[in-house]
Amino acid sequence: MSKAEYSVEDFILDPEFRGWILDNSKEGKAYWENFLKEHPEKIADIMLARKFLIHLSKKKSGLASTAKEEIWTAIAGKIESESQSEREPKIISLDSWAAIQQHNQEAAKKKRTAWRRKAAAVLALVGTLGYFLAKTLTATQEQAAPVLAETEVLQAPLGVKSTITLEDGSVVFLNSGSKISYTKGFTDSLRLLTLEGEAYFEVAHDPSRPFIVKTGSVSTRALGTEFNVFSFPGEDVSISLVKGEVLVSREDADLAQRLAPGEGILTSLESGKWEKTEFDAERALAWMNKTLIFDQTHFGAASKKLEAWFGVEVLFENKVPQSLHVSGRFVDESLENILEGLSYSSRFKYRIEGKKVYIQFNP
Known part of the structure; x- marks a missing residue:
């Protein structure tokens, strides 16, 4: 079947689509962004499939691990189920979200309010889930003992x-x-x-x-x-x-x-x-679009932004000039490119060693 004929559940079952949404695979990124351009009529289905995948990817209380494995198996036999801690965040790249928003920002706003109703319809269409969900719900209803809020x-x-x-x-x-x-x-x-x-x-x-x-x-x-x-x-x-x-x-x-x-x-x-x-x-909202902006920002504060943005530690080998402020707009740039750009105007040398960045200002 051509992907142009996919329904919502077809997108959910497609391993390449799941790889793009959940893992941000490099191979899938270029393909699906081009698909969005060529088939704008499928954006609404893609958005719904994406939200449904994210919703299923997070561990829910009340579902036994065996029931989860059966559900995933019923959807697609080759999906790998991974257990995770209740307090571990589910990390999903914003790349797919940004690509969809770019092609359908206005349509996305109109569709959000109807999301829950459409998600229920998707659950009804995925018939293989019915038996397992019914079994889980019945078991949950039979638990009369109250539980503490978590x-x-x-x-x-x-x-x-x-x-x-x-x-x-x-x-x-x-x-x-x-x-x-x-x-x-x-x-x-x-x-x-x-x-x-x-x-x-x-x-x-x-x-x-x-x-x-x-x-x-x-x-x-x-x-x-x-x-x-x-x-x-x-x-x-x-x-x-x-x-x-x-x-x-x-x-x-x-x-x-x-x-x-x-x-x-x-x-x-x-x-x-x-x-x-x-x-x-x-x-x-620059951070949502992978854009880092400095506007007459003191270099000390700018370094804190770089630490959070790239998950590194910035170490100064000499004192940061009090009067040093930086400006710049960097769209989806690497740490090295940003430091290279700032070093010319701020007159410093840098080196990157793993997760540490060493900066030395010129005299």
Whole structure:
């Protein structure tokens, strides 16, 4: 069968498609990006298949390991099932997401609200899953004993960006060195997460359960929307609203502000700073598009960004000049290319040894 005739489940079963989505295989990347250009009518199915694969790739509580193996075997006999710790983050490259968004940004927005309904339809179409899922659900219902709420902790290691699909269908894109924690399954009335670092949220619409992201004393409340939260230690908290509406508030002060798309809040957890802003979407979401931006950034702060971005340690062999600030825009560049570009204007020599970068400034 030609891939141009694929249905959603055909994409899910295709090993090359799974390799592109879950492993970011180099061979599959070029093929599928070209396929998107030639067959834009299949983008909606590809997006749904991608979300379904991510959803299945994460270990769920209540499913026995044998049942998971049977389910994967029923879908495709050659899929390899890997067990992982409950608290180990599932790391999925943003390459496939960026490629799809590039070709279908507007269509993607229209399709998200219908995702859960379509995902249910996909489950119905994959008939081989029915028996195993029914067996698992029956076993779960027979467990009358109450269970204690369990906290889920997911994080992206330094140098890695992660994509996570939550139980409610919301999608979280975690920047490197960032972490979220929440009560597994949420509650009947609330979806509450705690964030350390930076993340972009695509919130599944559910009016009965508000979605709240806490960063220290700052809370961002939404029902169904898309927004970015930046909250690294020692830096101001920044909330940028892309779509929908949110209410940002501070528990330690009588401060609250509703935001419309294009608006943001800049606040400090160490002071009373509270400022409503209009943000530059390209700059605020640069990390989502593999773009590293320095804008008159002190070199010490720039080195911290490089450490988080590439998962390295920057060591200075002499003192960093206090007046040294750098500017530049680097799109999907290697660490060596960035250092090479900065070294000319900042007058330093560097060497890379494994995960360590040594920098020496010229006298």
